[in-house]
Amino acid sequence: MFYIVTAYHAEAKPIIEYFGLKKVVKNSRFQVFAGEEVALVESGPGVVASACATSFLLAEFEATDRDAVLNIGIAGAKNINLKKGDAILCHKIIYHDTKRAFYPDMIARHDMKEGVLETFDFPVIKGNFPEDRIEGDAVDMEGAGFFEAASFFLPPHKVHCIKVIHDYLEGVRVEPSFVSDLIRKNLPLIEGFMSSLESIDYLFSVGLSGKEKEIIDKLAGNLKLTFTMTHQLKNLILFYLSKHERLPGELYDFLNVRVNSKSEGKIYFERIKKLLC
Amino acid sequence: MKGLKSCFVKSFSHIYVEEGIEENPLTKEILKKFPKALKVRIKHYKDVFCRPRQNFFVQESSRKLILAAKKGELLYRGPDICHDFGNENFYYTSPALNCIYSCDYCYLKGMHPSANLVIFVNVEDYFKEVEDILKQKPLYLCISYDTDLLAIEGIIALSAMWIEFARGKEDLKLEIRTKSANYSAISYLVPASNVILAWTLSPTEVIKKYEKNTPPLELRLKNIIRAIGDGWKVRLCFDPVLYFENWETAYENLISRTFSMIPADKVNDASIGVFRIPRDYLKRMRKNFPPSEIIHYPYIETGGVYTYDEEVKGKIIEKLWSLLKKHIPEDKIFIL
Structure with missing residues (x-):
């Protein structure tokens, strides 16, 4: 099973459509959508919200080591070599507030770019925040919370952050339809990565039937x-x-x-x- | 279903580099050898190596390299389950953690939380600690226990550095244990009289079935012949000896093949070690690896160590002893 955590509905919408997910009607704090192989939760913005929603989803669906979880969303880029619309698979996630870093196991093959994600508790806007204090190639507000929570449940090769570059930290207004488009365009790449993870799980499952x-x-x-x-x-x-x-x-x-x-x-x-x- | 190779990123695709060692010449030398690898900066090697819930079995198919500086204690007392070969002050050290080979029975799979390879680049600190001990007492030091140092000589020439360091130090005796066929990496060195190159030898059946990625017996033997010919002291380690169907024939063939190629009188000494493994390591291996004749064999536990029952153990030792003593004087055979 694949679990996906997004912050906003605009990020979730193309994923829901792509995998044909249906809303799970249940009295819960979070919006959950699920299909046979994929379940998604919308966390809302912020580190704590992302950590809570991730824990909720993985506990609710009784995730096991055979499953994988992805945080998919948009991010701002500090690194100008990253193009708008590029999907970045993050090999290091730093929580800016504590400087604690998390490292997913980069084992499964993929065709995305890679980079370092730095998670802030506030929106980072160039000019308002010194650029030299940003360590990451990309900046978001959820990744570190998601990763820390997911790591309680799953092994590090099954926990990943994928961020699609939306802006260069200019503080531009976020347009939902543009966000959905950015995510939608990268879903074939993301699905390819999911397929690698699935193959590894299939080939390396251990234990009794x-x-x-x-x-x-x-x-x-x-x-x-x-x-x-x-x-x-x-x-x-x-x-x-x-x-x-x-x-x-x-x-x-x-x-x-x-x-x-x-x-x-x-x-x-x-x-x-x-x-x- | 995709093939194995197509779903994995290549080994050493990422190199994790600890803060503060970027300017170390060994770090630079290693990084030069992997120009396409992504470098990821880390605070401490344990931030990557000791993450919870890592899957050793999966990681073996896509190992990463971690470069770090080891702090704290660098030399450890030799454990009771290892041979001291009659030496006092038996110590071992780990200039690297993990191995590029994947032997089914290897205790590293139960000892370390990760399959990634760690190389400690602060070799000078190790040398200093050895020198400090040598001021007090002589030292018998094994430097290739938690890794296969000669097998990674192409990545970093640690064996050569240690040999040069040991050269001329009469109170220091060094053992470098290997399964590799990489003698050529150090063959340019003048043999050091206080360094023993120790090869682990196993029957072809064992190598094929349980020692994944290791060189075949013939290649190991050819390497030994070259090393002996060049004047190195060579130790033959029949360790671990495993118990399986037709094990007796397999070990008879191994010993006869070995001494049909290697001049027995030129062998420094030999060891026989029945398979043994600390309880906690085996427990972890049983949990994390698929069914295996070696891992899941019903061993007997004595003092926190799993091994064969006394009857099987006795048979193994007797057999190997009788085979070996035909070629090597009894006082040069060590049993554990």
């Missing part, structure tokens, strides 16, 4: 296995699967056994151990 977990749970219950024995059983199953494509048929016979005492369970456990070793 749902069916194997069910077998362990059932055996543990029926045979009254202790916590340690259940853990050993899981490890033995993984050991067996490292050498064989599927679990041995005889293991399924044990699923029908129900014991009356732990000592009886221990006898069956030893038999399973022999079978899997």
